[in-house]
Amino acid sequence: MAAKLLGRTEPRIFTKPLRELTPETSRGFEVIKFALVILGVHLYPWQKFLLIHALEIMPDGQYRFKRVIVLVARQQGKTTIASVLAAWWLFVDSKRHPDMVPPVKFKVVGVAQNLDIAREPWAAVKMWCDPEPNTDEEMELALPALQNATAKVSDTNGKEGIYARSRAHYEIRAAANARGKPAARVLMDEMREQKTWTAWNAVSQTLKSFWSGQMWGISNAGDSSAVVLRTQRTAGLESIAEWEEYVEAGIISAEEFANGHDVTLGLFEWSAPDGCALDDVEAILQANPSIGFGAMTVQSALSDIRGMTEAGYRTEVLCQWVVADVDSFIDVKEYRLRVLPGDEIVIPKGSRTVWGVDVSHDRKTTWLSAAVFTEDGDPFVTVRLSRAGMMWLPDYLAELAEASGQREVAVNAKGCPAMEFIEPLKKLGLIVHEFDGPKYAIATGRYRDAVRDEKLVVSAQPDIDLAVQGGVVVPYADNMAWSRPKSLPIDISGLIAETIALYALELLKPEPVEATPPPPPQAEMVTRDDVAPTDVNLATAAF
Template sequence: MAGALVIDGEIVDADHGVTTPRLYTPPLRPLDKTTSNGYAVIAFSEMVLHVHLYPWQCWLLIHALELNPDGSYRFRRVIVLVARQNGKTTTMGVLAAWWLFVDSAKHSDRVPPVKFLVVGAAQTLDNAKGPYETVKGWCNPKPETEEESELAVEPLQAMVQRISNVNGEEAVICRSKAKYIVRAANNIRSKSAARAIFDELREQHTDDGWNAVSQITKNVWSSQLWGISNAGDYRSKVLARLKDAGRALVAAWRQYVAEGIDAAERFANGEHDATLGYFEWSAIDGCALDDRDGVRQANPSMGYGAMTYQSIISDIDTMTEASYRTEVLCQWVTADIIPYLNPKQWARGVDDTSRIPDSGRVVLGIDTSSDRATTYISAAGLREDGLPHVECIARRDGMLWVTKYLKMLQNRWPGIHEVAIQSKGCPAVDFIDPLTDSGWTVHMVEGFKLGASCGRFKDRVREGKLRHPPQPAIELQAAVAVTRRLGEVEVWDRTKSAMQTSGLIAESQALYALETSDGEPEKPKYQPSQGIKVSFA
């Protein structure tokens, strides 16, 4: 195109989608043909399948198929979010074909082809068949129609022993005994797979399907599980949790680099999950429906095929705003939920330069999700200009890591000794005794304080008197956090919010203790049991 700017093979102008995702896990090392299998997949697509991939598809394959020094995949789980009709099925079909016909033989000493199983899964069997049908079209050794014959690729046909078309038992079986099967998610149990694709993750409204599929790759060397979808809504519990984890990892990397620690290996070998690859093409929350940059960021295929800016925004008047934002802008939709905090007021408090002075008083807040799956630690303190500052400083699965982490934090952050915790009716109660015994000043949030901490937090946000850094995971929680009535006050509701909101709750409780206490420990209004105390190593 005349006048278009081309950078690294990407056409950079207003008529083309953005190749690089808005949020993604950075590589640990420079990516080339020796450090990523993505280049081999792209060559396979061009030379064998005669499929020309778009720049964003190439970018994704190169980054998601990053290799460790021993040749294994860095990422055991890969989560991809991108708007509909951008070529997800083609991408997964190309990758699945390469896994089945090439990758299955690359490390036969570790995983012999007879044990190399590729699984396609989704909430329903029909949803799971997209990439599978694409692969079957390329390799079917006995095409029945002229159209099927035109799709077939002879080298792949020769590598297939047979194809099973029995409903519920669909499979492509290679002569090498490598196999590609497709199943509904709940029918995957007891199988062990080298590779797995979970399509349409947004349709998972319970944990059952994901729990079944996520276990099948754990006992295989260099396995990979891909979850791919467009954005979800308040019902998409599994996708919400994965998105939360992915965004938190991206935010942690940014903070790590901002502090001047730029050694990627140290980042990966420290307290961060280097095996989760998160790649999100989406528009910035709250943008106008026809925002051109937002449309480009969520639709990376725009301008490379039939999809144009005009064809994309033509749906504005025929779709509800919630559906349009989900399907077209790949934004997390909280329709049917009225959040406790006003999103625009919360956004006004974002300040990427905000800091708590080294000499300032700091109160930590700790909260655990209602299912005990994830614990957040947040911090609150006063800036030099007197405005309160809050931020999430740690998030990990489970609860057992907290006490050890706080001990490490005390060694690195002299003078810190205060922590705020809800002291009744939530999982975080378990931390009170061990932290008190360890010398922490514990501020217990209970009774009227539950409503006060929630209400004061909202007051600070509404009045523009609260500052916080840009943290995608917390921003998402602020957009969906709801409350429930407790007497005459509102308190945070962990179970009715569209996703876990413990990071935000921890911030509110830390801020409450900072503003209403003098640093002295609270006296419990109950007598600790004289039985065995649970401690966390």
């Protein structure tokens, strides 16, 4: 009998702890016990992992994380963990440090784009603790231990509140009405629905006046319009990258890292790897950690493929980021048909290569691509490297050209950061193909033509796949040209680098760089009377 398929307990992406997590270094163990003993809730392994890691505490008793961002696919139990956490905050955590935060000032706030979403975890807590249930069913579900700890419940629309006898309380708000009095704990549900910064800016500021304040944002993945969630996720990824660069590489200790870096943002993401196949079972298990522990199965996830759009499936089931609903200039399905495995792409040794260079709209990232013909005569384009900043590119490219013998570079020459490379690259002896507006627009169209007409080979590149999905074009005379600012927050600079490199490979011929002749030697000034007869011809030649 085949082994039962189980969702992955450990998230694919997460912020590492500063120390070993034990009941002395994490409140998560306490929450897990509270859920089981008081609430009768058996948490799934992934939920336990999250609580233990997200509720790490520092030596002074404060929570390490001021912000906790959780990303996981639909129907995994996000509401359950939010309800358990909110109940524990309200009835247990609120009384832990009365000297620092007295219960009367301890407020838990639930926020969502609309009140119905914020109400879901709140309603679960109300069911457990309401001292005056309205129905027999509610009475059966109520927990005497929490009822005795509850002073009153207000269920009036817009004034929902649960008030503990300790005087701590839990209220909910819609994002449009998020601004209010300071809160010790904030629970922001479905963060991907936050299209503006209004709610985040208002609520996040309320935590600042609290010792050991904490905000949780729980959501599925979003698209380019989910500005708040995307920004928080990006910040979390950058922190994780710094940790890997310094701590995991063995350069400094975790304690030294914490002393010199901000370690107060925790990111925990259960998601499928970018670019995976829709039916990749391992990817499904990684994004759906509740599989095998509840009703959801791999088969139920696979059954959604035919009933949903690809973008919807990747977001809801695989917890992958997709672009907003834009009319892609290049047909995404046609583009993916051009992707070949690496072992099927054969490049003849010494083949002419054109490097393509472009820089992101914010000047933070430089992209270097390559275009070359395969053994079958088809053009192949790929991103060779993307790296932060710009200053590294000229010397790197000069060394690459020297090693490979390939010295042609395609660069945009009008109105973009990459134009700054033109003169430095020329001075290094490289052959620079400059792209003005008309040529750039034609190159954009030719890239699409090459995909449509099956005249292009590419490799699997998640960043470029995303750029193809979300790349926006603008009119230029009778053509269309890639637009970096219109495509934001998607960075399409790697796709632009490929686009101009492809055009140069197919239509532009390399022009040899004319070496600047060395200056003539400075002859010593002499007079005719000073020249011996045998030196006359030499002296005349020197002049």
